[in-house]
Amino acid sequence: MQRILNLIICTFLLVQSLFAQSNSSPLLTAEMASKLAAMPLHCIPNEWPNKTSHVSDTSSDHVLLPHELHPAFYGCLDWHSSVHGHWMLVKLLKTYPDLPNRAKIIEVLNNSFQPEKIKGETEYFSKYKTSAFYERTYGWAWLLKLDMELYTWNDPLGKQWYASLQPLTQKIKNLWTTFLPKQTYPNRTGVHPNTAFGLVFALDWANTMHQTEFTELIKKRSKEYYFNNKNTPAYLEPDGTDFLSPSLEIADLMRRVLPKAEFVKWINTFYSKEGISNITKQPVVSDRTDYQIVHLDGLSLSRAWCMKGIASSLPAGHPYKKLFTSTAQNFLKTTLPHVTSGNYGGDHWLASFALYALTEE
Template identity: 80%
Template structure:
């Protein structure tokens, strides 16, 4: 396999473009890179093993169910959420490259997953078990809404068909989230799956796209209650050893959506300390990519990249962090791309999705 670094650097050389240019990642992202990344979810979506179901068994009968019996569509890629964002990535690539060589393979995999009866089975899971209402809360929920949004905004017969099929599950997730959010007294500030700010970013994007004003209003209200008065966030302590999200940057990425620009800048200037900013601009060190937890830190570089890009866009031209954030985002993306296809399943089952989101967000 051609290394992604070679492909990406070759694209830079052939186009003669600088990575400091706005949105240059999208310009440099070509069919060859897309195809190499597509190979990863194409392999793992239909692959049931290894598998981490995270299913809480209530009886002996449901304890012995196989992953595909529990989750008819999203049973591959080690866990439910990775399968969901693998599906999102494949949809994104189909939308972006009309003549992608892997197109027919992608369609075949997605066509199998988006069968109506399978999606109904996925939705039923959240009602079938008393403990299932908090399953994948809220990381997996967030990616499901991102997948739904991607399908809805694709003007294509396949997109329309798959979007319609997904609706029972989408409606279930939205209902669960709207019931849960008023009860969530405190946000989760972790750097892994339960991170509240990350989930609310995707939920707010979805609610805005669909003009779901009540859901959007609830998200904004809770976001302000959680984060508006936060000052001097301890970003100098980041990251923890298994982080794939930056607790502070996820909050900033959310609040730039919640607040008007002038209010956001005022909030941002109080939220970060100089030491905190210096720290989050350092490249995370990944000592062992065969370790399923340590490899999370490659994901951290990519999620930091998309947050830094987003925050940079929301800062005024004369803000001292604007260009620094943009340049660091580009650096993180370019330096991490080669590690996305490391050949170790601990990263291969999910990192490609993070890379594609970091490029296109």
């Protein structure tokens, strides 16, 4: 417990010192990367507490432990958090190959990416009556993000782990290509089932992997879901447990789907003045010990990465470009010191959101 407390204090002081050095957007440093890596290093092998979200077929699988259901991704409270914790460690190794805790990171990742464990993860998605729906589509999205991170890493270990992950990656891709044509309506919530968030990561993966048919399917469905959306009700955001902005996730997707000139026309009618005013306000987090309320710290981070990306797709002089850039910086500076709040409800996942917000171009 004291070790964890010391880690939290060090991370908090590190982030504060980082902000004191610069008035620009916060930047990831090697020291900060090492401290952030400690969070998934702690939770990936930590089976408890755990929220399995498993739907039992019979009494025999009702009593299975998390590591029996999910031999690789059983820690960090839930499957998707474990997956993006793995993504985070891979990303940090790629960015800073000489991290002081490099050996520990490799040990943890190598243990997870054993072929037999990934085989067990893959089989889960076909083994039970409802397991094909498991983690749809948030966990699916992070699995493809992890796969893409490994694929784009020119490193022997990365290549080995990438090869091990392929049965699960292909399973997820096949589940998605089966589901997406049947998904008549998008999910517009600010939590896990959000369709736009999932399609952002899926599209990035499909483009990177030159999966032309999957790419075209995603673009087609994205346009069908969102192209004619106008005056989106962003003035109602957020709900009390949101960690994603429904409107910004859509815009972050459409900047990838539409040519730049067409995207500018689209976003000009997508938001109202009231909506823009609302999503640029800092979410209020009243209790970081509450596992649901602390989601709102994640909302600030995901808003930041969406705004950074959207701003990069807008021409100079567009009214949202400067506004989104400065708002993203403020969200990061205000929220990063709370990434390790000392409560597992945030500690098991927020560091991944922080890293993505810091490094996403």
